[in-house]
Amino acid sequence: MDNHRHGRLLATLVALTVVTVGVDLSHPGLADPVRSGAAAVFGPLESLVSPADSARVSQLTHERDALQLDQQQRRLEASDTRALGDLLASSSAQGRRLVPARVVGFTPPGTPSGTRRVTIDAGARDGITKDLTVINAGGLVGRVVSVGPWTADVMVIGDKDLTVGVRVGTRGVLGSLSPRAPAPLAPRADGQLSLALVQQGQVQAGDRLTTLGSVGDRPFVPGIPVGTVVSVDPQHGQLGRTAAVAPSVDPSTIDIVGVILTGPRDTARTSDSPKPT
Amino acid sequence: MISRPTPLIVLRVVLVVVAAILGASVLPRPGGATADLVLLVVVAGALMRGAMTGALLGLAAGWVVDLVPPGGSPLGAAALSYAAAGALAGLTRRFGTWSALLPVLATALAALVIQGTRLLVAAASGELLDWSRAGWSVLLTVAVGTLVLPLLLMLERAMVRRRWG
Numbered sequence A: 001m002d003n004h005r006h007g008r009l010l011a012t013l014v015a016l017t018v019v020t021v022g023v024d025l026s027h028p029g030l031a032d033p034v035r036s037g038a039a040a041v042f043g044p045l046e047s048l049v050s051p052a053d054s055a056r057v058s059q060l061t062h063e064r065d066a067l068q069l070d071q072q073q074r075r076l077e078a079s080d081t082r083a084l085g086d087l088l089a090s091s092s093a094q095g096r097r098l099v100p101a102r103v104v105g106f107t108p109p110g111t112p113s114g115t116r117r118v119t120i121d122a123g124a125r126d127g128i129t130k131d132l133t134v135i136n137a138g139g140l141v142g143r144v145v146s147v148g149p150w151t152a153d154v155m156v157i158g159d160k161d162l163t164v165g166v167r168v169g170t171r172g173v174l175g176s177l178s179p180r181a182p183a184p185l186a187p188r189a190d191g192q193l194s195l196a197l198v199q200q201g202q203v204q205a206g207d208r209l210t211t212l213g214s215v216g217d218r219p220f221v222p223g224i225p226v227g228t229v230v231s232v233d234p235q236h237g238q239l240g241r242t243a244a245v246a247p248s249v250d251p252s253t254i255d256i257v258g259v260i261l262t263g264p265r266d267t268a269r270t271s272d273s274p275k276p277t
Numbered sequence B: 001m002i003s004r005p006t007p008l009i010v011l012r013v014v015l016v017v018v019a020a021i022l023g024a025s026v027l028p029r030p031g032g033a034t035a036d037l038v039l040l041v042v043v044a045g046a047l048m049r050g051a052m053t054g055a056l057l058g059l060a061a062g063w064v065v066d067l068v069p070p071g072g073s074p075l076g077a078a079a080l081s082y083a084a085a086g087a088l089a090g091l092t093r094r095f096g097t098w099s100a101l102l103p104v105l106a107t108a109l110a111a112l113v114i115q116g117t118r119l120l121v122a123a124a125s126g127e128l129l130d131w132s133r134a135g136w137s138v139l140l141t142v143a144v145g146t147l148v149l150p151l152l153l154m155l156e157r158a159m160v161r162r163r164w165g
Helices: A002-026 A032-049 A054-089 B007-025 B037-049 B051-067 B077-095 B101-124 B131-161
Strands: A098-106 A117-120 A133-136 A139-147 A152-156 A164-168 A173-178 A193-197 A208-211 A225-232 A242-247 A256-260
Touching: A002 B051, A002 B077, A032 B007, A032 B051, A054 A098, A054 A256, A164 A193, A164 A225, B007 B037, B007 B051, B007 B131, B037 B051, B037 B077, B037 B101, B037 B131, B051 B077, B077 B101, B101 B131
Parallel strands: A139 A225
Antiparallel strands: A098 A117, A098 A256, A117 A152, A133 A139, A133 A256, A139 A152, A164 A173, A164 A208, A173 A193, A193 A242, A208 A225, A225 A242
């Protein structure tokens, strides 16, 4: 009989415990009042029993904080290293000499709308001069407009004064990219740019844009990805075909960039003629 | 047992609480492993009274272990594992002859159940399985048990002789 009563008691308590385990697994916060109640009872007993060793505790706390700081530093360094690796591995960087730099300043929100510049932490002493191309792993970021001894200012794509000559699509149709849509059309959506084709070329949504390049590779080297055509504008009286373009680089998130070092050509190009068959 | 708590039951509860607090704070931890004093109290009770008492005592002891800060997670898992260990220890009495080695065997089995459950819970939550800590815990518990368990059994028998439990 005793065993019988004990058996029922045991079964009830085991069932209650299993329910508690289930509740704690599914809703982890619910058991907290129970734990804090137990802590109120048992905590003072534990502190009574443990020897007070505050010097060791404070030393361990210092070590823990120092290690946490160190870990945060390493995480930042790791993400920087990854970004730099992506930049150097990107197609725009192949075969070119880059100065890697980081964005350290940007135009404040109060400036007249349309100005979009950032400051990077490489300058004249690092070999930067005016009118060099700035890229990141995604594509074209902009061009260098002013240079200080250790920093430089970059005009970022989307700035009202930045116009880039581009080639569109697989056939390489010539066009020019600027932020402002031509007169009869509505202003572009936030972040989008406006492509105007030179002469009557063909363009369709999804075509990729790359830089045309400039004389002496200043300010733009050829072949850097710039963006993708989002939609072609219907003819509303503008001269030539125009399209809306989404840039391949998000100007609000640029961090690690590379400045492509180019110089004027100093070797003459050799002439060539077809070989006799 | 339900009608009025005998002095022996009160003594067991006090021993469990003391053992839990000592185990959580003061005991030395070579390599993270401790000797499980609470388990020894449960095994002593189970060896004296059988599997049912062992299971009930283990359930109560496991709850105390879960609640004494910092406690275990999930809440109640230690209670179930100590209940199973207590029941197993009680069953060794039924299925084995009493000898000097039986308490050691019961302690070893109970400690294996506890550490095994802990490893299972760790595996289920995807943590690293600390086999060395589990093995050392079992060994330390058995080693301390060979010294402490006879004392606990003597205490229980003395209380029963004096009709206090």
